[in-house]
Amino acid sequence: MEWLFQYPRIVFERGTFVFLSGWPVWLLVCAAVAVSLALAWRLFWPRNDLPLPKRIRELGLGARLRLNLTPRGITVWVLQSLFAALVLFLLWRPGLEVSALRSQQNMIAVLLDDSGSMLENDGGETRLASAKRVLADEILPGLRDRFAVKAYSVGGGIQALGDLSAANGGSSASHLGESLAQLARDTSNLPVGGVLLVSDGADNRGAITPELLATIRARRIPIHTLGIGRTEMERDVEMEDLRAAPRTYANAKLSAQIRLRQAGFSGRTARLTLKLDGKVVANKEIALAGDGRPQIEEITFPAGAAGAKILEASIDPMEGEPNLANNVRRQLVNVDPEKPRVLYIEGEPRWEMKFVRRAMEDDETLELVTMLRTTQNKIYRQGIADAKELESGFPTIPEDLYKYSGLVIGTLESNWFTPSQIKLIRQFVDERGGGLLMLGGRNGLSDGGYGSSELNGILPVSIGTSPGTFSRTAAKPILTARGEESLITRLVDDPAENRKLWESLPALGDFQRVGDPRPSAQVLLETDPEGRRTPLLAMQRFGFGRTAVFATGGSWRWRMQRDHKDMAHHNFWRQLLRWLVTDAPRQVSTELSEQILMDRGDFTLTARVRDKKWKPVNDATVSARMVGPDGASTEQRLEPVAGQAGEYKLQGNVALPGTYVAEVVAKRGAEEVGRDTLSFRREDGVAEAFGRTQNRGLLEGLSGRTGGNYYTVADASRIPEEITFSQSGLTMKETRDLWPLPIFFLALALLKGAEWILRRRWGSL
């Protein structure tokens, strides 16, 4: 079909439509209308011997104008009008204006993947050999005619490749992200017209970050990708990814997400096992999805005591499975010894507080501090560290409130807080990254006046300003589809059992009607005591923190109405409050580029340092003391990042495989601002076992997001011509006439041909 359009598709995709005649477009429209009217006049002018169609007669239109309107006549008129319009359109000289690279003035970077997976033999020759052959025969000669071509091999970074034969698949992994970042840096002063990445997309250990993509897009460099290697898997089960929270609190319940793909074992049952430091902590039987289809499995496990732990997910070997090395994935989980603190305030004695306190008493994950207004002027405090804590009432300054990671507000009027305290609570979520949970109650949410407070805007549901939304009516909780997936509402691991358990829970003692959820909110529970559903438990992220609304104060009935050994109420509250403080940052919070360094030693350690008011600290001395697997200790300095307030970075490298523990300490003079500990691991010789098929999705995504195209080996010969059309580098505007396109002549012939055939058939109009 391409001959009909004469130019490659890319010209139409990138080009801008123009008329090259220079005549005004309105004239074209007028001419087309005039010709059409003239044709109508010729065809429909009254001739008494022709009968009028019934509908026209009924309207009386034809009678008044005395026109000879017939369906056949109208068809012919349409065909003739279209023909005339198309002729006029072509007379106006339609064309495409397209940006094309100037010949011999631009550079094309050709990146050849040199990772181990390119040595995979896909029937006759290796991927690397196939890539070299296609480059040498079909791509490079065409490119060199027009551009300066620079070839690189892609491994741990990029290396100039004088000769294609120098690439030998010697790199352990391709690290595409870093390679592209390096290319962008190295060629920042060069007119790069485009990048051609020849790869199987496998063994990629470097993340292609949004920042990198933004840099490439800003320079308008299209990355074209040529996918090498088979896209279908051999008989194999591969664990593609394992994800769990890298940092958590002691004894927290965590969820691990496992992505796997298989071929040849569709529908078979496999055992998925999760180990923490070598001990099995969870397992389940799974039915394997169809060949080549990604399959996501979720499995929950207890984090256990504090310490740096290796989380390992594995699939038991299947019968006759040749590659077993890719059945296992590992990740590190840092279980924090420090307990985050949650402040819970109630405006009057409520059973809810008693039972929430009981739920949290046995929880080793976090500490609950409570404030209860027993009388108009008395506050009863529990869980306080010393007599001074909260002695003066609810905190009024950031230093006092920001000690807590979470805040729960029960039935307490909004005007009990001063305006500055309300503002402080908002900042607590927005800036400090704390969690805010608001409960229903006769003085909670709308009935407490929060609808007109500054807090309304940060909650996951809208809160009205009218009172009367709280009702002491029994309300059954209804688990939503989101709720079925959430760890907060997962009271037992099995989803079906969990659903049943929720259905069997006693009704809440009360509920509060709230407004619609915000667009970014998740509703986990609903209730419909009056036949109209309303969110019961909703949550969302806001700023650096998170907010939730649990629109009741009557969940204590889940405790009093069920056997004393039943843990549903306690588990629910523990999971809800853990969620509230998960991710709440500390004064010094650290993160690593990757926790498992596969076949590499370089890493980036980032630390964010805040003072007690949670303002970024730019004048701190931040150092990391690292202890390696051999017990050797080194201390390295983190340097401030320009333009990022309170952020410090260390680009480091470790040589030995094994686990490393890093303690990061931030100081201001002699005073310590804070410290954080984290761990990571280097593993060698594992990357090549994964991703042995072509990762077409990655390559297509990369080219799609940078304005390039994805090619297969079969259509590689199009690359030299199509790569020309680029907005990067030194370009010029080219115009391409459209009138000679065969498609137009074919259309003209078809219109006339159709008219001729119809006239022949009908004999007369």
Added chain:
Amino acid sequence: MRFPRRALFLVVLFALAGIVAFAFQRGFRYINPEEDAPIPENPTERTEFVFARLQYPQINIGGLWGRRGSWTTDYPKADRHLTVGLKRLSRLHIRSMEEVVSLDDDRIFDYPWVYAVEVGHWELEDAQAARLREYLLRGGFLMVDDFHGSREWEIFTDGMSKVFPDRPIVDIPEADAINHTVFDIEDRFQIPGIQYLYTGREAEYDGYVPHWRGVYDDKGRVMVAICHNSDLGDAWEHADEPMYPEKWTSQAYRMTLNYIVYAMTH
């Protein structure tokens, strides 16, 4: 037309049967109150806290108490006086009318606070003791009051040993949180009943020394608060009695509010 006498008899008979059947329906309890107390305003309001009074079976005693049941002592005036006082003294959202609950059905689990009076006369059946045990283990709170001397103590402990065979009854130390939730009560003195006005004696039987005891759960929380040799119920009830000493009433109200807030926070 003359109404047949036989038919009239049947109508009356059915009407009486209907009234009796209705009286046995759940939620309807005909109790002869100790003395009249007006129905308070808004008696059915749905509130956070309801003062629940425990109805229990008693040992075979004769006289007025044998007919009415010792659990009704001071009922309902004490309960209604107390609620008025608690409303004034605290932010407790409390119903103006008390609720009577028994150990014969699961309705007791709707009321995590329950008050039992004259427990020196109770006689719990095994099933009732089991329900009370389950109630307390789930988080319910029991306050017992107005029983005096060693004989009534023995009867009470007989019942408690059915509820918790292995859990000891111990003195609640002054420093325990239950004495400090709202008011810091450091001097716990005996609170005599109204009989003091007639006899001039503060103690009843051989109950000269007030005991503030409790049964604790495994986490060190008081589940049962025991007021032995004192009569807080009378102190609530006779708060408006000019001759009844104010200091006893004030102490009773303070202690009870402490106990309730403790029950709602621990």
